[in-house]
Amino acid sequence: MGDIDNAVVNMVFENGTIGAVHLSRNAVLGYDIRAEIWGTKGSLQVGYFRQTPILVMTAEGITHDVVPHFMQRFEKAYLAQIQDFVNNVLHGRQPSVSAADAVAALRIGLAASASLREKRPVELREF
Numbered sequence: 432m433g434d435i436d437n438a439v440v441n442m443v444f445e446n447g448t449i450g451a452v453h454l455s456r457n458a459v460l461g462y463d464i465r466a467e468i469w470g471t472k473g474s475l476q477v478g479y480f481r482q483t484p485i486l487v488m489t490a491e492g493i494t495h496d497v498v499p500h501f502m503q504r505f506e507k508a509y510l511a512q513i514q515d516f517v518n519n520v521l522h523g524r525q526p527s528v529s530a531a532d533a534v535a536a537l538r539i540g541l542a543a544s545a546s547l548r549e550k551r552p553v554e555l556r557e558f
Contacts, residue, residue, distance in 0.1 A: 435547065436457055437455045438452075438453075438454050439453050440452040440454075442539075461498055462500055462501050481495045481496055512528075538555050542555050542558055
Protein backbone atom coordinates (compact mmCIF):
# COMPACT_ATOMS: atom_id res chain seq x y z
CA MET A 432 0.00 0.00 0.00
CA GLY A 433 3.01 2.29 0.23
CA ASP A 434 2.36 3.17 3.84
CA ILE A 435 2.96 1.51 7.22
CA ASP A 436 1.38 -1.38 9.09
CA ASN A 437 1.54 -0.11 12.69
CA ALA A 438 1.21 3.49 13.83
CA VAL A 439 0.59 5.73 16.79
CA VAL A 440 -1.03 9.10 16.16
CA ASN A 441 -0.59 11.60 18.99
CA MET A 442 -2.88 14.60 19.09
CA VAL A 443 -3.09 17.74 21.20
CA PHE A 444 -6.56 19.28 21.18
CA GLU A 445 -7.29 23.01 21.41
CA ASN A 446 -8.06 22.73 25.14
CA GLY A 447 -4.74 20.98 25.83
CA THR A 448 -6.17 17.46 26.10
CA ILE A 449 -3.84 14.79 24.70
CA GLY A 450 -5.15 11.95 22.55
CA ALA A 451 -3.36 8.90 21.19
CA VAL A 452 -4.58 6.46 18.56
CA HIS A 453 -2.78 3.11 18.18
CA LEU A 454 -3.51 1.11 15.06
CA SER A 455 -2.35 -1.89 13.09
CA ARG A 456 -3.43 -2.94 9.62
CA ASN A 457 -2.56 -6.61 10.11
CA ALA A 458 -2.74 -7.33 13.83
CA VAL A 459 -2.33 -11.09 14.12
CA LEU A 460 -3.82 -10.96 17.62
CA GLY A 461 -7.33 -10.20 16.37
CA TYR A 462 -9.30 -7.02 15.89
CA ASP A 463 -8.98 -5.02 19.09
CA ILE A 464 -10.89 -1.76 19.37
CA ARG A 465 -11.18 0.09 22.63
CA ALA A 466 -11.25 3.63 23.90
CA GLU A 467 -9.55 4.58 27.13
CA ILE A 468 -10.06 7.89 28.87
CA TRP A 469 -7.61 8.78 31.63
CA GLY A 470 -8.16 11.61 34.06
CA THR A 471 -6.97 12.87 37.42
CA LYS A 472 -9.77 11.06 39.28
CA GLY A 473 -9.78 7.76 37.41
CA SER A 474 -10.09 6.15 34.02
CA LEU A 475 -12.68 4.61 31.76
CA GLN A 476 -12.29 1.82 29.21
CA VAL A 477 -14.95 1.24 26.56
CA GLY A 478 -14.95 -1.84 24.35
CA TYR A 479 -13.50 -5.29 24.66
CA PHE A 480 -10.99 -7.52 23.00
CA ARG A 481 -12.94 -10.77 23.00
CA GLN A 482 -15.65 -11.80 20.56
CA THR A 483 -17.51 -13.72 23.27
CA PRO A 484 -17.54 -13.18 27.05
CA ILE A 485 -15.84 -16.54 27.66
CA LEU A 486 -12.52 -17.22 29.37
CA VAL A 487 -11.07 -20.74 29.33
CA MET A 488 -9.09 -21.23 32.53
CA THR A 489 -6.88 -24.29 32.95
CA ALA A 490 -3.65 -25.22 34.69
CA GLU A 491 -1.83 -24.15 31.51
CA GLY A 492 -3.24 -20.62 31.64
CA ILE A 493 -6.18 -18.47 30.63
CA THR A 494 -7.25 -18.09 26.99
CA HIS A 495 -10.08 -16.45 25.10
CA ASP A 496 -11.17 -15.86 21.55
CA VAL A 497 -10.73 -12.60 19.63
CA VAL A 498 -12.65 -10.79 16.92
CA PRO A 499 -10.81 -11.84 13.75
CA HIS A 500 -11.73 -8.91 11.45
CA PHE A 501 -13.35 -5.47 11.52
CA MET A 502 -16.39 -6.65 9.54
CA GLN A 503 -17.31 -9.08 12.32
CA ARG A 504 -16.88 -6.31 14.88
CA PHE A 505 -18.86 -3.63 13.03
CA GLU A 506 -21.37 -5.48 10.83
CA LYS A 507 -24.39 -4.34 12.86
CA ALA A 508 -23.02 -0.81 13.22
CA TYR A 509 -22.54 -0.47 9.45
CA LEU A 510 -26.08 -1.70 8.81
CA ALA A 511 -27.48 0.69 11.45
CA GLN A 512 -25.63 3.63 9.89
CA ILE A 513 -26.93 2.82 6.42
CA GLN A 514 -30.48 2.42 7.75
CA ASP A 515 -30.23 5.72 9.63
CA PHE A 516 -29.05 7.49 6.46
CA VAL A 517 -31.87 6.00 4.38
CA ASN A 518 -34.50 6.90 7.01
CA ASN A 519 -33.25 10.48 7.16
CA VAL A 520 -33.33 10.83 3.36
CA LEU A 521 -36.83 9.33 3.15
CA HIS A 522 -38.14 11.67 5.86
CA GLY A 523 -36.31 14.81 4.73
CA ARG A 524 -34.16 15.02 7.87
CA GLN A 525 -30.53 16.02 8.17
CA PRO A 526 -28.14 13.05 8.37
CA SER A 527 -26.83 12.06 11.82
CA VAL A 528 -23.27 12.35 10.49
CA SER A 529 -22.73 15.59 8.61
CA ALA A 530 -20.43 16.50 5.75
CA ALA A 531 -18.51 18.62 8.27
CA ASP A 532 -17.92 15.47 10.36
CA ALA A 533 -16.54 13.68 7.31
CA VAL A 534 -14.30 16.62 6.39
CA ALA A 535 -12.96 16.79 9.97
CA ALA A 536 -12.07 13.09 9.89
CA LEU A 537 -10.42 13.51 6.48
CA ARG A 538 -8.34 16.44 7.76
CA ILE A 539 -7.10 14.34 10.69
CA GLY A 540 -6.13 11.52 8.33
CA LEU A 541 -4.35 13.90 5.97
CA ALA A 542 -2.48 15.50 8.88
CA ALA A 543 -1.38 12.11 10.21
CA SER A 544 -0.17 11.07 6.76
CA ALA A 545 1.71 14.33 6.30
CA SER A 546 3.31 13.97 9.72
CA LEU A 547 4.57 10.50 8.79
CA ARG A 548 5.78 11.59 5.36
CA GLU A 549 7.44 14.82 6.55
CA LYS A 550 8.63 13.43 9.91
CA ARG A 551 7.29 16.39 11.88
CA PRO A 552 4.27 17.45 13.94
CA VAL A 553 1.62 19.10 11.81
CA GLU A 554 -1.27 21.46 12.59
CA LEU A 555 -4.78 20.68 11.37
CA ARG A 556 -5.07 24.24 10.08
CA GLU A 557 -2.52 23.23 7.40
CA PHE A 558 -5.31 21.18 5.80
